[in-house]
Amino acid sequence: MKNHEFKTTFKPYRKLVILGQPIDDAHIKTISPLNAELDYPDLTTFNIGNVTITLFDPDGQYNPNNPDNFWTQHQHTQTGNKSPIEIHIGYDTDGTITSEKIFDGEIANIRVNLRPPEIVIEAVDTTQNLRPAKLDNFGIPRKVILSEDSDVTHIGRYPFPEHSIPSDRSVSAITNIGRTQMTDVGTISTEGTTTPLNYQVSNDAIETEGGPLWTPNTPLVTYKDVYRYKRVDALIASILHHYGISESEIDILEQTTTTPHFASHGRPGWELENPDS
Known part of the structure; x- marks a missing residue:
């Protein structure tokens, strides 16, 4: 040149x-x-x-x-x-x-x-x-009776409803018949004296110690489920309000997409393909 x-x-x-x-x-x-x-x-x-x-x-x-x-x-x-x-x-x-x-x-x-x-x-x-904050009191309230997974024998296993994801530390349980309080022990014992009134939340289920609850009892569980099918700006505003932040400006940038979608039914952290980028 x-x-x-x-x-x-x-x-x-x-x-x-x-x-x-x-x-x-x-x-x-x-x-x-x-x-x-x-x-x-x-x-x-x-x-x-x-x-x-x-x-x-x-x-x-x-x-x-x-x-x-x-x-x-x-x-x-x-x-x-x-x-x-x-x-x-x-x-x-x-x-x-x-x-x-x-x-x-x-x-x-x-x-x-x-x-x-x-x-x-x-x-x-x-x-x-927000990062270190556990939203243990945030989500959609649920109260359900869980059914036993009969394929498991060495412990009791009671799966949460399909697609349900309890918020961390939001789960509490009682027996559905006697209304006896159950205890979340974090990790259930596999030896020594055990009781099915002790449970852990693991593998998308409540797992009871030593075996299932006494028939016909099953866990009656109260918990907070994650939000789904919510507008992202409304969800963020709810989180901020939960922690005392009432005045905020939330700007969700518009995206040009072939097929707009949210990953996993609307959880935050979505991915959008932008053919113009």
């Missing part, structure tokens, strides 16, 4: 900002892809907006054990915990930067590697307040 007049050069651009300070790109070893999905099959635990960043640190500049580190120099705690962090990506067109902020959160943990000398930053966005 003899005439370079119309040649334009595009270069990838990224910027890492911690405590309001741009981090020298030479210090950045890796930035992991953002994780932005709801964990499955544990539908009651959120794991949204995580990123892991590895920085070269030969001088201990970011080391939490250094009392005169980057964090204290910028009036933060020595550990760096909860430091605000941003990630911007885009491109550089002949010196003109075009970028977007793709992550805005705070540091949750910093690990130190000595060989090679580097630190690993684990950061989460503002959904960190």
